[in-house]
Amino acid sequence: MALQNLSSTLLVTALPCSYVSSARNHNRTFATEGRVQCIKTTDTMIDQVNGAALRRNANYPPSSWDYNFVKSLNSDYTEEKYARQLDELKDLVKRLIHAETDDPLAKLELLDTVQRLGLNHRFQNDVKQAINVIYNNISEASLSDDLYTTALQFRMLREHGYTVSQDVFRRFKDDTGNFKANLCEDVKGLLSLYEASFYGFQGEDIIDEAKAFSTACLKNAVEQGKIALNMTAKVNHALDMPLHWKLTRVEARWYIDAYEKEQNINSNLLNFAKLDYNIIQSVYQKEVSKLASWWVETGLDKMSFARDRLVEHYFWCNGTVPDPGYKAFRDMGTKVICLLIIIDDLYDIYGSLEELELFTDYVDRWDITEIDKLPNNLKTVLLAMFNTTNQIGYWTLQERDFNIIPYFSKQWTYMCKAFLKEAKWYYSGYKPTLEEYMQNGAVSSAAPIVLFCAYFRTADKITVEALDYIDKLPSIMWCSSMILRLTNDLGTSSEELARGDSLKAVQCYMNDTGASEAESRKYVDSLVHETWKILNKDLLASYPVGEPFRTANANLARTAQTFYQHGDGLGIPQNYIKDLLKSFLLEPFALNR
Structure with a gap:
């Protein structure tokens, strides 16, 4: 089928227009893979000499930031002083x-x-x-x-x-x-x-x-x-x-x-x-300095198979909710993103299928009593997820008088099940259609869990009505998630395929249509533009959530555009991302006298 003829079909089947409720329901039920024959045993190779597991490694470059330097960040541009x-x-x-x-x-x-x-x-x-x-x-x-x-x-x-x-x-x-x-x-x-x-x-x-x-x-x-x-x-x-x-x-x-x-x-x-920029920059410096201390203390920066990107993760949260008054979201949100990126790397690279199924089951049951069945790295990550979620739950109960943990644990389950589905595709050699890939990809983008955090960390009053609404992955969240998924694929798919990941949107479209990679990239880019059009309309609608959450959806999409504009700005930080973060965090404006 010609590229232009298939375009309208996929926009109807893969994007959230009149059909958004059916697509949404598919995401949340995690239907069986159909044609996929899932391998139920580990694929991890064993070193015949010492019996140790030989695991894949993405060979991500280390962090560009010296965390001792980040912890020392301080500025004289305080609001009180000026x-x-x-x-x-x-x-x-x-x-x-x-x-x-x-x-x-x-x-x-x-x-x-x-x-x-x-x-x-x-x-x-x-x-x-x-x-x-x-x-x-x-x-x-x-x-x-x-x-x-x-x-x-x-x-x-x-x-x-x-x-x-x-x-x-x-x-x-x-x-x-x-x-x-x-x-x-x-x-x-x-x-x-x-x-x-x-x-x-x-x-x-x-x-x-x-x-x-x-x-x-x-x-x-x-x-x-x-x-x-x-x-x-x-x-x-x-x-x-x-x-x-x-x-x-x-x-x-x-x-x-x-x-x-x-x-x-x-x-x-x-x-x-200029003065306002400098003052807000000083606020951000204090926030990221505190987070750098947390990150090092957890020891998660030593997970060599995963991306060590604390400062970039903070910038992601900052882009989503930049208002200085919402530091609680940027603190807890950054911690959540640090965890979900490590978990993503567990499913994409490090874990065997058997281990990942166990990990997913523990998250689904929200029970770690049998955690010793997992190797140490997976146990560490799972405990970090539970501990961080409980800390956030404690804060929310004290500050908002609401037990958020049952809702939060459900969001972790959605994400891990979406990750697991992609792992099963990889291990079975299954090639999903673009429609299948995008329906799962909205959740595996991890945008929904970030937006969930954006809601309850910015809402004046948390309501069950709003949480139920968010749980259904409405169109405004679907669009934001899809823009992240597609821009990520355009910026990273070549590198991820080279290390052995499952297919991305570009390759799914190539398999569906026989189009060239250049044609397929152009098509996926057109989907980004079409999704923005839907999001533009969604931003004008009424919702049982406040303005900060509505804006966070558009801002998360903007953050994705920024990170993946010229390549993989997260996994392999490009110079433009490094320069952007340097000016954002370290370079105040000279004030006019």
Whole structure:
């Protein structure tokens, strides 16, 4: 079947549209593998000389971080020390946001700048109020014929939950239904259109056309070298990754530097952004320093078969919930990610099938009385899982008056069963279809357990209704999980196949269709774009959970995009990840005197 003909079929069968409930139920019941003939005995080879087990090893590089250095991180930029300066600057910026103006474009640009400078956590309600005023004043007569203004307004309104029609872009099309050719001369407008196009929903043909048109024109403008250097930098930054997919703190780091080079900047806004960035950086330093001590004390950093990535795992939690007020999630969430990555490596690389079935059974029963049947490394990991879960449960009972352990243990079971299914595929030589792989892969991505933690660590009040809702893996969680799964596969599948892992999404599609690897990668990338469209729509719906959880779903997807953008940023950290983490944690801005 041709690539383009199969596309619509897989999007119906593999992504959560109208069928999301059936896909969801399949994930949670872990149906029998059907054609898979599972091997029930260990595949671990035995050294004939000394009888020791010979195990596979991914040969992951060691951590890039000296944990003694990480434990020593400290900064003078505390909120208490700069409280007076912060209050003064915050008051000035708040006045800017609420100032009356006859120029709605200037107000939109100001709000966009506040957000891109990383200040939305300081002015979230103020920005929402200002956006609401703009939305209420929109009329047919007020719609602009300027592409830059129209696209900026569309993006900002959709970002804040307003349903704006794609028809606002019809005025920029010619009689043949195509975007007008002369728009390619308007680089500023094209860049605005490009960023807006990533807020599209499924079925919005005009938005799809806008994305293709603006991308092609912007690439051509850069290649021809006919635009100014500062605009070229902005275009390349956007083409590298659209704003909607970027992490708030990562974008703030880049945008503060870019904004400082602009003409007619607001110095108070810039100074506030720099000071705020430094203060939040100091908060993050204290958090990761404490976690480094925990990590070394557990001894889990000595598991040579697994990825030792404490700082990267902290950054993953930070990307998911960056607000300084949610340090409890980043603390416990990082610990959970450290464990789940080791467990992932147990199932993918280290454990025999017999050992993995025992491990899964103990987790499923939440019972470790027969733990001595496991080798030492598996016992250590299992005990670490139980101990950490109980510690989190104790905290939750004390702070939230809720026993989270029965729900938490169930999430561990879902994940381990998904890991086990993939291990059985590997040991039996079974090649799953892309649909089978994706249905299991949403859970084996481990995103659901991270999002589960994000809920109960950020909720003001934990409710059974919300936990039952999360347990069903609703579309908003499915999409976030799938973006992680697919971007992970695009960034790591070659390395993982080389060491003997089971097939990934790219190879499943190749087996399904006979397509080349290049065609298959292009197709899987298109699934990422389609899943974002569904997630965009999901972010506008109502849920029995709070705003932090809703935002965490999109942020987890953004974190995945960041880690796997140029390869395996977690298993084999690339230089761009190392540089990103260095600037994120270690490099404050020089403040203007």
